[in-house]
Structures are given as C-alpha cells and as structure tokens.
Amino acid sequence: ITIKFPPEKFSGKWSVAADATLSHMLLHASERWPEYNWAQSKAIVEKRVPGFSALLKSPADDATAIAPLHANSLRVMAPKISVQRDLEAARSAVLLRQAARTRGLPMRLRSSKPTSREPNMYTFHTIRPLTYLPNPKRSEDFLKRLRNDPGIRTVMRAHKFSVGLLTEMDPGQYTESNHEGTTRILGLNRNRGEVIELRLRTDAYDGYRDYKTIRNTLCHELAHNVHSEHDRSFWDLCHQIEREVQKADWLKSGRTAGGEEYAPAPVGDEEGEHLDEGGWVGGEYTLGGGGENTAGMSRREIIARATEARMRRAARRRGGSSERQG
Numbered sequence: 001i002t003i004k005f006p007p008e009k010f011s012g013k014w015s016v017a018a019d020a021t022l023s024h025m026l027l028h029a030s031e032r033w034p035e036y037n038w039a040q041s042k043a044i045v046e047k048r049v050p051g052f053s054a055l056l057k058s059p060a061d062d063a064t065a066i067a068p069l070h071a072n073s074l075r076v077m078a079p080k081i082s083v084q085r086d087l088e089a090a091r092s093a094v095l096l097r098q099a100a101r102t103r104g105l106p107m108r109l110r111s112s113k114p115t116s117r118e119p120n121m122y123t124f125h126t127i128r129p130l131t132y133l134p135n136p137k138r139s140e141d142f143l144k145r146l147r148n149d150p151g152i153r154t155v156m157r158a159h160k161f162s163v164g165l166l167t168e169m170d171p172g173q174y175t176e177s178n179h180e181g182t183t184r185i186l187g188l189n190r191n192r193g194e195v196i197e198l199r200l201r202t203d204a205y206d207g208y209r210d211y212k213t214i215r216n217t218l219c220h221e222l223a224h225n226v227h228s229e230h231d232r233s234f235w236d237l238c239h240q241i242e243r244e245v246q247k248a249d250w251l252k253s254g255r256t257a258g259g260e261e262y263a264p265a266p267v268g269d270e271e272g273e274h275l276d277e278g279g280w281v282g283g284e285y286t287l288g289g290g291g292e293n294t295a296g297m298s299r300r301e302i303i304a305r306a307t308e309a310r311m312r313r314a315a316r317r318r319g320g321s322s323e324r325q326g
Helices: 022-032 081-103 136-148 150-159 211-223 232-253 299-318
Strands: 002-005 010-013 042-045 055-057 073-077 124-128 163-168 175-178 181-185 187-190 195-198
Touching: 002 022, 022 073, 022 124, 022 163, 124 136, 136 150, 136 163, 136 211, 150 211, 150 232, 187 211, 195 211, 211 232
Parallel strands: 002 073, 124 163, 163 195
Antiparallel strands: 002 010, 042 055, 042 073, 175 181, 187 195
C-alpha cells in the first residue's frame, strides 16, 4: 500500500500483514512521526474500492482491515500536537477575556489566572491498547489511569517529559521459557520517549498485573528518556522519580508514614522478571505485527499461538540471529 503523508512530504510503499488494521497502520505512523496526534487522524482512499469506505477516521475505524487496499494509495492526515496546543491556548485566552468582560474585572486581574501550556506539553500524547488482544477497552482505561495518575503527572511536568505514544506490551512477545525457567520483560522505551510499552496483562491473557508494579515500571522507563544505559546516573534518576511519584500519591490520598519518605518496593523481583535491558534506540516494525488477529479466539487458542511464536523466535536465535530489546 502506498502511504502518502503530505505534511512531511512523504510517499512510500508499506508492506502490511494480512490481518493488519487501520490501528496497526496508525501505530506505525505514530512511531515514525510522534509529533502528530494520530488518535484524531483520517485516511483517504485514492482509488475507490467497492464496498470499502473512501474515508477512514480514527478511532471509529481503527478495527478496519486494510488488506483490501492492496496496490492502492492512502493519503493520511493528522493534526500536529503543537498546533493543537496553540489552538487550545488561544481558545482558553478568548474564554478568559470573555469571562473578564462579563464580570467587569480590571485588565490586571484578567491575566492573573495561569495560562501556561506546559501541563499539555509534558504528557503521553497518544494512548493506544493492542486491539487484537481481548478487551482492549480495559487496557485503554488502564493506560489512561497511568497518564492521569497524580504522581506520574507531577513527574512529567517536573522533568519535562514528553512521550509520543504509551501502549501495552503483548506478553507473548516478551516471555521466553526454556529449561532454565521463564524470562519476562516488563517495559520498553524506544528512542528516549518516542514510544513506551508496558506489560499490563498476565502471561495467560486472563487478567492484569498489579497497578503499582506497572507504575514503577513506568518510572523506570521514564528514566530512560534521559539515560540509555543502566549506569549510576540512570539508577539515581530512576529512584528519584519513584520517590517523587510516591510522594505525590501520598499528597493526593492523604497517607503518610511519619513524615518520612521510603523507596517503593523494587519491580521485577519475581523469578525471571526484569524491567528491560536499557534504552532501545531504533528498531523496525511490521504493520499488524505483535500477534495475529485473535478476534473470536478462546484464551487457550491465544496462548497456544503465542507459545508457537516464542518457539519460532527461540529457533531463530539458536540459528544465530539476534534481537535487541531495551
């Protein structure tokens, strides 16, 4: 499929998996151009396809399969995040002026209310669950809870962290079992905040992991926005972020511990669990990758398919190939 993205003067052919959806395509686009808001994007089909809509909009059409567009062209458009922020700030300024005129407030008081756009800059600009896994709405709610967590919001503003995409990790992709045991990776950070992936689900896809454990994993991945390697500077920042998140959580909930701070419990203590292997730079993605379409499949079938994928990856590694994770 030829993808055209006029704002970046881009036109190129993308190969897609047979089960790829619009959501997969937009995920790939958000990784390539994180400065755009792909949750409010649209795609125009240049050559009409019988029975296929000429206009696809996110999120309404995210589950639409795009394989029927083989040899066709898609012109995709998305608003730039910075432009949206400017428009939002301009609307807020107009509303403030209108409110001031209505109340007859003097000009010096009209500008006394905060108009800073920083809280909108330092956040997770796009939230996206894995739509091919069961109950993606619950994963989306989980990711939104993390984004709106008072501790996480405080840290994002304090350290000026801006993350293009926050998404969930497929447990089947990052769980490996052999005679020595099971290894699980809990999080990934690509290109210092371009994309952060978090392991939300249990290995069996039938539940979700502890919220505070996942939040601590997020603290770890946010530290990779600054430091790629697990050196002393990284761990100092990681523990600082954890303390700041915990402190802000106390302020929100009113819970204290005698006025003293303490470091949160470490993450990844369970056998075979570790957070990551350092900040991951680069990497390639296949649209629709990360799992085949599991709609209508039972949990047993999903697990079996994930196990087969892990066995294939293990066989490739034994054959001498390598894969970098971070």
